Amino acid sequence: MKITLLLSLILLLSGCSDKLVRVMPYEKEHFADPKMSLSPLAERAEHEGHIFLIREASAGGDSAYQGGCGCR
Amino acid sequence: MQIIKSFFIGLMLMIPFLKTYASELKDSASFGFDTYTDNNDVEVYSPTFELLKTVSKNWLVGVKLRIDTIAAASIRYSSSPALISPDAQATASKRSGFDDVRYAPTAFVSYDDGENTATVGAYYSTELDYIGKAVFANYTRELNQGNTVVGIGFSQSADTWSPNNNRTLPVDNRDERKIDLSVNQLLSSTASIQLVYSYMYSEGFLASPYPYLIQNGSFIGFENYPDTRTGHAFAIKGLKYIDDANVMNFSYRHYTDDWDIDSHTISAELLHDFNDKWMVGARARYYTQSGSNFAKTLGDYTQSDKYVASDYRMTAFDSYNVGIPVTYKPSLESPYSVSFSVDYYWTSDNDYIQNWFGESNIKAVYTTLRINYDF
Numbered sequence: 082m083k084i085t086l087l088l089s090l091i092l093l094l095s096g097c098s099d100k101l102v103r104v105m106p107y108e109k110e111h112f113a114d115p116k117m118s119l120s121p122l123a124e125r126a127e128h129e130g131h132i133f134l135i136r137e138a139s140a141g142g143d144s145a146y147q148g149g150c151g152c153r
Numbered sequence: 154m155q156i157i158k159s160f161f162i163g164l165m166l167m168i169p170f171l172k173t174y175a176s177e178l179k180d181s182a183s184f185g186f187d188t189y190t191d192n193n194d195v196e197v198y199s200p201t202f203e204l205l206k207t208v209s210k211n212w213l214v215g216v217k218l219r220i221d222t223i224a225a226a227s228i229r230y231s232s233s234p235a236l237i238s239p240d241a242q243a244t245a246s247k248r249s250g251f252d253d254v255r256y257a258p259t260a261f262v263s264y265d266d267g268e269n270t271a272t273v274g275a276y277y278s279t280e281l282d283y284i285g286k287a288v289f290a291n292y293t294r295e296l297n298q299g300n301t302v303v304g305i306g307f308s309q310s311a312d313t314w315s316p317n318n319n320r321t322l323p324v325d326n327r328d329e330r331k332i333d334l335s336v337n338q339l340l341s342s343t344a345s346i347q348l349v350y351s352y353m354y355s356e357g358f359l360a361s362p363y364p365y366l367i368q369n370g371s372f373i374g375f376e377n378y379p380d381t382r383t384g385h386a387f388a389i390k391g392l393k394y395i396d397d398a399n400v401m402n403f404s405y406r407h408y409t410d411d412w413d414i415d416s417h418t419i420s421a422e423l424l425h426d427f428n429d430k431w432m433v434g435a436r437a438r439y440y441t442q443s444g445s446n447f448a449k450t451l452g453d454y455t456q457s458d459k460y461v462a463s464d465y466r467m468t469a470f471d472s473y474n475v476g477i478p479v480t481y482k483p484s485l486e487s488p489y490s491v492s493f494s495v496d497y498y499w500t501s502d503n504d505y506i507q508n509w510f511g512e513s514n515i516k517a518v519y520t521t522l523r524i525n526y527d528f
Contacts, residue, residue: 101297108342109299115480116400116424116432119347119390122478124201124523125494128187129474132498132519138442138466139408139416140384141351144335145272145291146304148345148392150311 118148178213178265181205183525191517193510196224213263215274221255229322255341261289268295276310282362285312299339305334316362324380327357343394351386353410364463364509366454373459378447384410398426408442414467416442424478428502431481438474465505472500488527495520 094096120126133142185201203217261274271292278285287310295302313326330353337347358380367375388406393403406418422436447460448467462468476496483489495518499507504514 082236090511102300104300104339106298109302109339111343111394112339112345114394114400117345117392117394117424119392119402119404121402121422121434121522122492122494122523123213123506124187124478124492125476125478125496125521126187128189128199128519128521129496132189132517133440134319136466136498136500136515136517137416137440137472138414138417138445139384139386139406139440141331141333141384142349142388142406142407142418143351144304144308144333144337144347144349145306146335146337146347148292150309 110151119144120147123147178207178211179205179262179527180207181525181527185521187519187521189399189517189519191515192512193515194225196220207366211264211266213265215259215261215263217259219255219257219259221257223253223255225252249327253280255472257285269293282313282315282317283312285310287311294337302335302337303338304333304335304337306335307331312357314358314362318363320362320375322358322362324358327353327355329353336453345392347388347390349388349390351384351388353382353384353386354375354512355384356380360462361464363371366461366463368452368454371456373456373458377459377461378445378467379412379460382410382412384414400424412467414442414444415447416440420474422478429485430483432479434478436474436476436478438476440472442469442471443477444468448505451508460473463505463509465500465503465509468505470501470503470506472498474498490527492523492525494510 089113130143165421181203182205183201183203185199185203187199188199189195189197199219199221201217201219203215205213205215207213243477255278255280257276259274259276261272263272263377264270269292271290273290274288275288276289280424287308289306289308291304291306293302293304305415308331309331310327310329312329314325314327316322332352333349334351335347335349335487337345339345357380359380359382360376363378364374366376377397386408388404390404391402393401395402401421401423403421404419406416408416408418418440420436420438420440422434424432424434426432445462445467447458448462449458454461474496476494478492480490480492482491498515498517498519500515506515507513
């Protein structure tokens with residue numbers, strides 16, 4: 082059920098292009114800042130993710146996408 | 154041994170942390186050194202090496218090697234009863250002074266055409282009594298002029314136990330599957346938000362072969378858990394550009410599984426540019442979880458129990474983490490950059506920790522260091 086809801090959300094986002102264009106390419110300069118990342122130190126994210134896995138009984142909630150301006 | 158082995162279990166779930174390198178297709182090499190030490194005499198030192206090489210405009214190959222050297226000088230038993238099981242005695246004698254080295258190479262290929270990025274790779278690790286093998290893949294697609302990014306990640310591991318205490322396990326495999334779905338949305342020119350859902354499924358021998366439980370002088374048994382586990386995680390993360398010198402990130406995650414473990418994690422971090430060369434941050438994290446449906450209050454186990462837990466992670470506890478990250482880049486054009494972080498982690502008091510380690514809680518310090526060179 083939850084997977085269905087999330088997939089529906091993704092499809093919704095895919096089909097509502099105009100509605101979700103809030104930031105124009107020339108307004109994205111701040112997203113090019115290295116600090117504007119969900120894991121600003123990738124090595125720390127990897128190491129601590131490992132530690133949290135061995136010290137706690139939970140996992141998940143990670144994405145390959147960590148940010149960036151997407152304005153090449 | 155439990156703590157040592159714990160460093161290797163579940164590593165497959167880490168694989169998605171291999172970020173989508175294709176978002177920045179460039180050649181680079183890095184050397185790193187990570188450490189972990191805690192009040193239970195566990196010390197881990199991990200040198201890492203990484204090389205990324207573009208092979209065309211859209212393709213990149215990467216290799217990475219992580220070496221974990223682990224030393225557990227001793228495990229205290231100030232409150233543990235006398236060992237009465239020959240198996241348990243043998244296990245305990247092997248735990249003292251046990252050292253291990255884990256070699257974990259990873260190789261991957263990334264593709265980036267501007268709107269689509271994809272990474273596929275494989276991972277292998279080996280140590281004395283455990284072999285880990287996994288494959289993983291990530292895909293992200295930019296939509297809405299880059300305002301929206303959807304992503305999917307997949308990983309599958311097939312690990313094998315070979316316990317060095319001559320214990321025969323019901324099964325010797327530990328297989329884990331993980332699927333991540335994510336949506337990233339820009340909210341304004343200074344803020345973005347990300348939603349993530351993760352599905353995780355594990356099967357095989359999911360406990361550690363070594364920990365055991367002694368209660369009132371009687372050997373209850375080795376740790377034993379259900380042989381399957383299904384978990385779900387939901388996360389929301391955000392980024393906020395405050396001004397030219399300050400950025401904040403935050404996250405919340407809810408985890409739940411069919412062992413009835415539920416957890417909540419919140420974290421927040423502020424990053425500050427002191428000048429063009431130095432960036433320093435501060436962050437805090439809080440974690441709380443409930444116990445599994447088979448973990449009992451110590452003293453309530455019986456030898457007829459199907460499942461036995463001696464690992465505090467199967468019980469309710471809280472943990473806290475504070476840390477400082479630092480990055481240095483000599484100049485904007487410099488190919489070199491250095492990053493360093495130090496964190497202090499501690500748990501709430503817990504009877505299982507007291508029983509196994511002889512300490513009321515766990516206190517740990519961990520650090521990371523990376524020297525990166527773009528060429």
